[in-house]
Amino acid sequence: MKILFNNKKEDLLSRLKKQEPAAQKIFYEQNVKRFLSVSKSYVSDIYQAEDCVIKAFCKIFKSIETFRSEGNLEGWARRIVVNECLNFIKSHKTVFYIDDINPAVLEEFHDEITDFDFNAQELLDQLPDAYRMVFNLYVIEGCSHQEISETLDISLAVSKTQLFRAKEKLRKIYFQQQKNLKNEYSEI
Known part of the structure; x- marks a missing residue:
């Protein structure tokens, strides 16, 4: 009706x-x-x-x-x-946060790891949940590390660490996919 x-x-x-x-x-x-x-x-x-x-x-x-x-x-x-x-x-309770990287290292690599192009959903699906949550909140939702730490009940350093690791993992996955594509085309 x-x-x-x-x-x-x-x-x-x-x-x-x-x-x-x-x-x-x-x-x-x-x-x-x-x-x-x-x-x-x-x-x-x-x-x-x-x-x-x-x-x-x-x-x-x-x-x-x-x-x-x-x-x-x-x-x-x-x-x-x-x-x-x-x-x-x-x-x-499927997410575990690890805090074992010096947050000062994050600032050094921040600019380098933010500007690469990728098929977002395919790559995000390959991230561990902890990385994906922090990455989404920071990059997609525009939350600050302070907001993320409060939302997820984690420290500021853990938020920065997880973002850093997410970007590094995304970069590795992306470049591995590109390498695999290049190898597939060279075999044809």
């Missing part, structure tokens, strides 16, 4: 705040693919990533009244998706 809206002035947000199923369906369809991509960048298993997205949409629709229109609705909802992924990872 298709629902028609009488008042054309009503926007999607006001309809969402009224808990209208048709508005929820529209919002879901507009954002599900993007949010699944976000979730997949944190949770490597597709089924677990889908579960996180479903739970996030439930939270979005349940708490839509708390959105104050101070920013972008999609950005607010994306933050809920990210938080749901982080909560999932924390609850499964």
